[in-house]
Amino acid sequence: MASTPEPPYVAVIFTNRRAAWGEAAADAAYDAAAGRMEELAATIPGYLGIESSRSADGTGITVSYWESEEAIAEWRRHPEHLDAQASGRSDWYAWYELRVARVERARSFP
Amino acid sequence: MASTPEPPYVAVIFTNRRAAWGEAAADAAYDAAAGRMEELAATIPGYLGIESSRSADGTGITVSYWESEEAIAEWRRHPEHLDAQASGRSDWYAWYELRVARVERARSFP
Numbered sequence: 001m002a003s004t005p006e007p008p009y010v011a012v013i014f015t016n017r018r019a020a021w022g023e024a025a026a027d028a029a030y031d032a033a034a035g036r037m038e039e040l041a042a043t044i045p046g047y048l049g050i051e052s053s054r055s056a057d058g059t060g061i062t063v064s065y066w067e068s069e070e071a072i073a074e075w076r077r078h079p080e081h082l083d084a085q086a087s088g089r090s091d092w093y094a095w096y097e098l099r100v101a102r103v104e105r106a107r108s109f110p
Numbered sequence: 111m112a113s114t115p116e117p118p119y120v121a122v123i124f125t126n127r128r129a130a131w132g133e134a135a136a137d138a139a140y141d142a143a144a145g146r147m148e149e150l151a152a153t154i155p156g157y158l159g160i161e162s163s164r165s166a167d168g169t170g171i172t173v174s175y176w177e178s179e180e181a182i183a184e185w186r187r188h189p190e191h192l193d194a195q196a197s198g199r200s201d202w203y204a205w206y207e208l209r210v211a212r213v214e215r216a217r218s219f220p
C-alpha cells in the first residue's frame with residue numbers, strides 16, 4: 001500500500017480499538033476525520049506513506065512512515081492534528097497503543 | 111492487544127493483501143494456518159506478542175513483537191513456518207511487504 005524508500009526510515013505503529021463502533025453517525029464522523037488526517041499528514045515534509053486496516057470487531061492498525069523524527073514531531077504538533085488527538089481520546093478510541101520504531105530492513109512480494 | 115515491555119524491542123510489520131479473498135474454502139484454510147502460526151510463534155524464546163487486523167477488502171496488517179533479532183531469526187527458519195511462508199507466496203497473498211523495525215518508544219491510552 002505504502003511505497004516506501006530503502007530503509008532506514010521511521011514507522012509509527014498505531015494499534016487501536018474504536019469506541020461506539022458500528023454506530024452509523026459515529027462511524028461516519030470518524031471516517032471523515034480519519035480521511036482528513038491522512039490528507040493533512042501527506043502535506044508534512046518527510047511524510048512517506050500510510051497503511052491502514054480495521055477488522056469487523058473494530059480493532060485497527062495504522063502504520064505511517066516518515067523520513068525522520070523531526071517529521072513526526074511536526075505532525076504531532078500540527079494544530080488540526082492536536083484537535084483530532086483530543087477527539088480520539090474523548091470520543092473515538094476505547095484504547096490505543098502508539099509505538100515509534102526505526103525501520104531497518106524491508107522486503108516485498110512479489 | 112499485545113502487552114509489550116518497555117522499549118527497546120523489535121517489531122515485524124507485515125502488510126499484505128489476501129489472494130482468493132472471500133472464497134470460503136481458501137479463507138478457512140488460511141485462518142487455520144494463521145492461527146497455527148500464532149500458536150507456534152508464541153513458543154519461540156523472545157516472542158513478545160502479536161497484533162493483527164484485516165479489512166473487508168482483504169488488506170491486512172500483522173505486527174509481531176520480539177525481544178531481539180535472534181528471536182526473529184529463529185522464527186524465520188522454523189521448519190513449519192518455512193512451509194507456511196512458501197504457501198503464503200504460492201497461495202495466500204496477492205502481495206505483501208515485511209518491514210523489521212526497532213521500537214524506540216511507546217505510549218498507550220487510557
